[in-house]
Amino acid sequence: MGTDEGWTTFKVILYIFAGVAVIYVILKLLGVNVAGLLRKESQKNMPDYMIEADNIHDIDFGKRIEAAINSQDYRNAVRLLYLFALRQLSEKDLIKWKLNKTNQEYWKELKNKGLGESFSEITYFFEWVWYGHFDISGEKFKEIQSLFQKFGQRIA
Numbered sequence: 001m002g003t004d005e006g007w008t009t010f011k012v013i014l015y016i017f018a019g020v021a022v023i024y025v026i027l028k029l030l031g032v033n034v035a036g037l038l039r040k041e042s043q044k045n046m047p048d049y050m051i052e053a054d055n056i057h058d059i060d061f062g063k064r065i066e067a068a069i070n071s072q073d074y075r076n077a078v079r080l081l082y083l084f085a086l087r088q089l090s091e092k093d094l095i096k097w098k099l100n101k102t103n104q105e106y107w108k109e110l111k112n113k114g115l116g117e118s119f120s121e122i123t124y125f126f127e128w129v130w131y132g133h134f135d136i137s138g139e140k141f142k143e144i145q146s147l148f149q150k151f152g153q154r155i156a
Contacts, residue, residue, distance in 0.1 A: 056087045056097060074141035075129050081148040082126040088155055089115075103127065118151050 061084040068077035086106065090097035095109045103123045110119045125144045129136055136144070 056083050056090070059083070059087075061087070069141075072138065074136045074138065075134065077141060078126055078129045078136070078144055081145065082122065082130070085119075085122060085148060085151055088152060092155055094155065115151075115154065118154060122147055122151050 059080075061080055065077055065080045065084070068074070068080060086095065086097055089095040089106070089110070094113060094115065095106050103126075107116055107119055107123065110116050125147065128134060129144070
């Protein structure tokens with residue numbers, strides 16, 4: 001690369017490579033699945049229904065939770081437990097369920113009804129498992145399931 005143009009091109013490529021490397025390291029430090037950003041996740045991680053197409057009031061949670069546990073899909077089981085908790089809250093008129101409502105919005109509805117702290121606890125575990133893409137052990141699932149059962153008893 002004896003020419004100035006060749007040297008400039010080399011420097012630009014080098015800067016681009018360095019920038020991509022820095023972004024990659026930052027994403028890895030944040031725990032982001034970098035490979036997952038570039039390709040679709042396998043269909044095995046997707047539930048056999050989409051909440052966007054279903055109403056939580058129409059889902060047979062008992063059947064679906066049992067199926068998820070039997071197939072050791074604990075991540076999906078936690079998601080189903082959370083959706084079931086939302087349905088219970090909605091049926092008791094403690095929240096107004098809407099498809100695109102955030103967990104924070106539900107918490108705001110519950111904080112003055114004596115359920116804010118326990119709802120925050122189950123929300124933490126749901127978000128940790130579901131949005132963090134964590135596959136959990138059967139033992140950890142039982143701990144989380146127990147929290148959901150206690151929450152369900154509080155609102156029964």
